[in-house]
Amino acid sequence: MADSPATNFQELKSSQFQSYLQHDTIVVPEDLEANVLVTTLDKVYNWSRRSSMWPLLFGLACCAIEMIATAASRFDLARFGMEVMRPSPRQSDLMIVSGTVTKKMVPAIVRIYNQMAEPRYVLAMGACATGGGPFKEGYNVVSGIDTYIPVDVYVPGCPPTPEALIYGLLKLHEKVERQSIAKVAWYKKNTSEAVPVPILGPDVFDPRQIEMIREHTLGAGAARSTASTGPARVLPQLLTPEQRAHLEEVRARFLAKAKQPA
Ligand code: SF4
Helix, strand or coil, X not given: XXXXXXXXXXXXXXXXXXXXXXXXXXXXXXHHHHHCCCCCHHHHHHHHHHCCCCEECCCCCCHHHHHHHHHCCCCCHHHHCCCCCECCHHHCCEEXXXXXXXXXXXXXXXXXXHHCCCCCEXXXXXXXXXXXXXXXXXXXXXXXXXXXXXXXXXXXXXXXXXXXXXXXXXXXXXXXXXXXXXXXHHHCCCCCCCCCCCEECCCEECHHHHHHHHHHHHHHHHHHHHHHHCCCCCCCCCCCHHHHHHHHHHHHHHHHHHHCCC
């Protein structure tokens, strides 16, 4: 007959316990042996973080309904200490991007992400948040939120079921458990910077690319002149081969600059 779970647990406990107690450097009085647990700081630190990871309360589209169902009684996020969805980014550890990310919404999402304190994590829920989904290449939708903020876990599906979201959350817990307090970025100086908030104009763009966009649209001379004389008039026109070559050159310069370490 197979051992009962209780027997297995007792065996596991005694074997683990004995291996620690037999260690030369740890002396535990006999009467305290049943009450002593030896572990590492990383283990306790990560266990407490992953067991109380508060998600940020916001939803963008249909996937949000599945996220809400995950938190309700049938699936019950409280099992993971995650039922406290916070309405404030300053009290949240996890941003679940659940739904279609429109260009209009991107600046707000990035601003909220910047307001979250470290350690912070992002889970992209569903095909839309992961890569644009059924609206990819749409005029008003971005092809995945990871173009703008770093994503830790992707949950595919349209929409993903609550079980899929829970699986993604468990994967995030595993990631948290692999981190070490000595190496994590948020305890080091100047390693956690705010993500530049994209600007919504005729299209959404990264403010770090503004120089390149000016050169693209106005030409090198006009880009210089706007600094002193204000915005130049831009008339729609087809690109000449020389302009195309110039554009490629500017793009290559921008990519080379972006690859340089900060
Ligand atoms: S992935 Fe599907 S279910 Fe989720 S927001 Fe997009 S269209 Fe809606």
